[in-house]
Amino acid sequence: MTTFALFCFSGTGNTRWLSGMLASRLRDGGAEVDLFSLEDAFTLEKRYDRYLLAHPVYGAHVPRIVIEKVQTLLSGDRHVSVITTFGYVDALGYFAEKKALGRSVDAYYHVRMFNNITTPEMKTSVKPLRKRLEAKARLETRIGKIAASILSGRRKIEGIGPQLLAGIGVRKHFHERLQTFYRTLGADQDRCTRCGLCVRECPTHSIEDRDGVFSFHATCTACMRCYNHCPVQAVTISGVYADPEAFPRYHGPWE
Numbered sequence: 001m002t003t004f005a006l007f008c009f010s011g012t013g014n015t016r017w018l019s020g021m022l023a024s025r026l027r028d029g030g031a032e033v034d035l036f037s038l039e040d041a042f043t044l045e046k047r048y049d050r051y052l053l054a055h056p057v058y059g060a061h062v063p064r065i066v067i068e069k070v071q072t073l074l075s076g077d078r079h080v081s082v083i084t085t086f087g088y089v090d091a092l093g094y095f096a097e098k099k100a101l102g103r104s105v106d107a108y109y110h111v112r113m114f115n116n117i118t119t120p121e122m123k124t125s126v127k128p129l130r131k132r133l134e135a136k137a138r139l140e141t142r143i144g145k146i147a148a149s150i151l152s153g154r155r156k157i158e159g160i161g162p163q164l165l166a167g168i169g170v171r172k173h174f175h176e177r178l179q180t181f182y183r184t185l186g187a188d189q190d191r192c193t194r195c196g197l198c199v200r201e202c203p204t205h206s207i208e209d210r211d212g213v214f215s216f217h218a219t220c221t222a223c224m225r226c227y228n229h230c231p232v233q234a235v236t237i238s239g240v241y242a243d244p245e246a247f248p249r250y251h252g253p254w255e
């Protein structure tokens with residue numbers, strides 16, 4: 001029986017759902033799969049036959065938490081197969097993924113799911129739940145096909161196309177912005193109830209509440225979970241309140 005370690009990072013739920021579905025399809029195909037969330041503390045207790053990594057695309061790049069965790073978890077000789085999720089265009093792709101992880105990538109799959117971010121600065125649109133639910137069966141079928149391809153051991157590389165050239169510029173444009181994104185985050189003192197949810201849920205423990213004074217630290221991976229999950233929409237970007245009517249928050253693919 002082939003054993004798989006599947007590492008997953010998910011800021012707002014898309015990649016988590018995909019990873020659960022992928023693990024279940026691989027198990028249906030006779031594999032043994034251990035699923036690890038990269039935001040949790042864990043150690044690898046055994047050697048697996050194959051390593052899988054699932055993560056979202058951020059500004060045509062790999063989220064910082066993923067790069068750091070994979071480097072500490074896996075020695076450079078372990079190859080991985082990667083599955084990314086994205087909202088509009090995957091301009092990251094196989095070559096930049098390999099470069100960012102600094103290791104061989106055996107296969108690269110990508111799944112267009114749903115955009116998870118709309119802010120006054122970045123007025124992209126978030127698909128309404130009804131539209132997302134319409135896409136669910138298609139996504140399940142797609143993940144089933146990826147599982148079959150992984151089980152067959154093929155070195156499939158998806159998504160090689162002209163968007164990867166554009167990705168070079170996108171990465172340049174967003175890299176610095178995402179590295180310093182934490183500086184733009186804040187908590188609106190008039191709205192914040194100090195419920196502590198953002199502090200507890202931040203995957204990189206980058207939020208500190210000191211007697212109502214919030215600081216956001218450089219370890220932030222720009223996942224947008226704090227912005228999306230705050231129950232009173234008090235998390236601000238560049239000090240601007242984002243009205244949820246105009247900028248709906250994203251609570252996961254099926255919520």
Ligand SMILES: Cc1cc2nc3c(=O)[nH]c(=O)nc-3n(C[C@H](O)[C@H](O)[C@H](O)COP(=O)(O)O)c2cc1C
Pocket residue numbers: 009010011012013014015016055056057058059060061085086087088089090091113114115116117178222223224
């Ligand atoms: C900071 C940031 C940057 C993003 N950049 C891209 C991008 O370059 N291309 C894209 O298609 N979607 C982009 N997205 C959308 C996410 O890739 C997409 O919603 C993903 O499925 C989210 O996965 P998650 O819910 O597991 O975090 C971005 C989202 C965030 C928060």
Ligand code: SF4
Pocket residue numbers: 187188191192193194195196197198199229230231232233234235
């Ligand atoms: S989740 Fe929102 S309301 Fe709760 S502490 Fe954080 S900013 Fe304040």
Ligand code: SF4
Pocket residue numbers: 182185201202203204205206207216219220221222223224225226227
């Ligand atoms: S501070 Fe917010 S955006 Fe940054 S990693 Fe934590 S939850 Fe994500």
